[in-house]
Amino acid sequence: MLSGRRSRLAGQWFVDATGDGTVGFLAGADYEVEKTGHLGTSNLWYTKDTGKPVPFPRCPWALDLTEKPFPTRLDQLGHWYWESGFDLDTIRDAEAIRDHNLRAMYGAWDCLKNVKRLYPNHALAWAAYVAGKRESRRLMGDVVLTQEHVLSGFGFPDGCVAATWSIDLHYPDPKYAAASPGNEFLSVAKFTHFKAPYPVPYWCLYSRNVPNLWMAGRCISVTHEALGTVRVMGTGGLMGEVVGRAAAVCKRHGADPRDVYTTYLDEFIALLKTRTRATPSTPIPMPQDFAGAVGDNIAPLAKVTTSGERDGSAPAEAMVDRTADQGDNSGRWLSNAQTPLWVQLQWDTPRSLVAARVISGYCRGDAVGDPLEDFTFQYHDGHAWRDLPGAAARANPRVDWHARFAPVRTSRVRLQVEKTQGNIARIWEIELYEPRP
Numbered sequence: 474m475l476s477g478r479r480s481r482l483a484g485q486w487f488v489d490a491t492g493d494g495t496v497g498f499l500a501g502a503d504y505e506v507e508k509t510g511h512l513g514t515s516n517l518w519y520t521k522d523t524g525k526p527v528p529f530p531r532c533p534w535a536l537d538l539t540e541k542p543f544p545t546r547l548d549q550l551g552h553w554y555w556e557s558g559f560d561l562d563t564i565r566d567a568e569a570i571r572d573h574n575l576r577a578m579y580g581a582w583d584c585l586k587n588v589k590r591l592y593p594n595h596a597l598a599w600a601a602y603v604a605g606k607r608e609s610r611r612l613m614g615d616v617v618l619t620q621e622h623v624l625s626g627f628g629f630p631d632g633c634v635a636a637t638w639s640i641d642l643h644y645p646d647p648k649y650a651a652a653s654p655g656n657e658f659l660s661v662a663k664f665t666h667f668k669a670p671y672p673v674p675y676w677c678l679y680s681r682n683v684p685n686l687w688m689a690g691r692c693i694s695v696t697h698e699a700l701g702t703v704r705v706m707g708t709g710g711l712m713g714e715v716v717g718r719a720a721a722v723c724k725r726h727g728a729d730p731r732d733v734y735t736t737y738l739d740e741f742i743a744l745l746k747t748r749t750r751a752t753p754s755t756p757i758p759m760p761q762d763f764a765g766a767v768g769d770n771i772a773p774l775a776k777v778t779t780s781g782e783r784d785g786s787a788p789a790e791a792m793v794d795r796t797a798d799q800g801d802n803s804g805r806w807l808s809n810a811q812t813p814l815w816v817q818l819q820w821d822t823p824r825s826l827v828a829a830r831v832i833s834g835y836c837r838g839d840a841v842g843d844p845l846e847d848f849t850f851q852y853h854d855g856h857a858w859r860d861l862p863g864a865a866a867r868a869n870p871r872v873d874w875h876a877r878f879a880p881v882r883t884s885r886v887r888l889q890v891e892k893t894q895g896n897i898a899r900i901w902e903i904e905l906y907e908p909r910p
């Protein structure tokens with residue numbers, strides 16, 4: 474965007490979060506657009522008190538608001554409702570809409586300072602030169618969410634994004650519109666309330682005719698009216714998280730966005746229930762007695778498989794996601810209730826290892842208990858599985874168990890779980906460390 478250079482990006486899946494649905498549009502995705510009477514575009518601005526008289530030049534090229542009504546108090550200037558372009562093409566005419574907003578801003582300030590002689594010590598302090606769009610193309614998915622769905626609380630089986638903002642549509646404010654027909658620059662919001670939260674279905678987050686395309690943000694599959702609720706930042710951000718998790722499911726199975734619904738819905742919903750991490754890349758602190766003695770934890774680089782998969786559990790990758798919030802059970806991988814079982818970590822190439830850690834158990838309020846009781850770490854030497862010397866426990870009492878061992882080189886490690894409370898392995902994290910470089 475900064476250089477204006479064209480780049481060609483290759484990939485298996487794409488997410489259109491461009492607001493304007495540009496990626497989908499260029500790829501031939503079905504879309505809808507409200508040609509007129511859509512939400513407008515704003516360029517926010519504000520003034521500041523400079524503490525001394527400050528002039529402002531006349532602006533003959535700005536809107537002449539001398540005889541026109543507009544909000545004149547300082548606390549009314551430059552807010553969201555300085556909005557225009559309701560009947561223009563928000564993509565093709567984006568710059569004209571922005572210019573109109575700026576002409577309204579300069580015209581208002583010119584009128585206030587030079588005609589009405591108000592605010593002598595105030596100056597324009599800032600204006601957004603990038604216009605904030607609220608509505609443009611909406612890419613069509615297998616479901617197009619409507620106002621009726623939202624108001625009636627219609628329950629889709631794949632509801633996954635919580636919409637909580639009321640349906641918030643904007644119109645030219647009739648208080649001012651009559652004075653500037655066709656050139657309105659002030660809006661009013663009309664709210665339609667519904668029983669929140671409303672779970673927006675996953676069906677709205679992928680294109681109905683471009684098989685490898687998701688949408689997130691204001692270009693998802695909704696009508697103009699339903700956009701009125703989903704278009705806010707928290708909801709749009711949540712869509713990004715949901716699509717990211719759908720992408721994880723697709724990557725695991727080599728599937729396309731629609732397959733997440735048709736084939737992997739249970740797995741997807743289980744994944745959605747795992748806790749969102751505010752700082753997913755923050756590693757858990759290394760055990761103190763490892764510090765300076767071992768290198769990196771390479772478990773997150775491994776492919777994880779298990780013999781104890783169970784429906785509704787977090788995916789096995791939760792055991793190597795570098796997070797282990799022992800106050801939150803939802804971040805764990807849970808096995809089915811059949812011990813013995815194994816968890817395997819496999820790398821593409823052999824790696825050297827000198828230490829292991831497993832954080833396991835069950836949080837009951839303030840106390841964390843029920844760690845894996847009997848377990849053994851093993852490595853594959855190319856012919857057979859062998860115990861990692863010193864990396865085993867019997868009647869283990871520690872929810873954060875770790876041990877160092879003599880270096881081994883292997884591309885496969887298994888955690889063999891022999892005994893655990895209720896035969897269920899409850900694992901927040903597994904770590905395997907390389908030697909210190």
Ligand SMILES: Cc1cc2nc3c(=O)[nH]c(=O)nc-3n(C[C@H](O)[C@H](O)[C@H](O)COP(=O)(O)OP(=O)(O)OC[C@H]3O[C@@H](n4cnc5c(N)ncnc54)[C@H](O)[C@@H]3O)c2cc1C
Nearest residue numbers: 490491492495515553605606607690691704705706707709
């Ligand atoms: C004035 C105003 C006030 C608002 N107030 C609130 C509020 O108080 N609370 C709230 O929750 N919501 C508010 N909203 C609504 C909310 O901010 C927007 O609906 C939301 O930000 C839309 O997010 P988005 O990511 O879907 O789209 P956008 O914000 O439009 O973001 C799309 C992004 O994609 C980039 N992009 C586009 N095309 C390309 C391309 N080809 N290549 C690379 N990048 C591209 C753009 O540069 C942009 O950064 C407000 C909106 C406006 C305009």
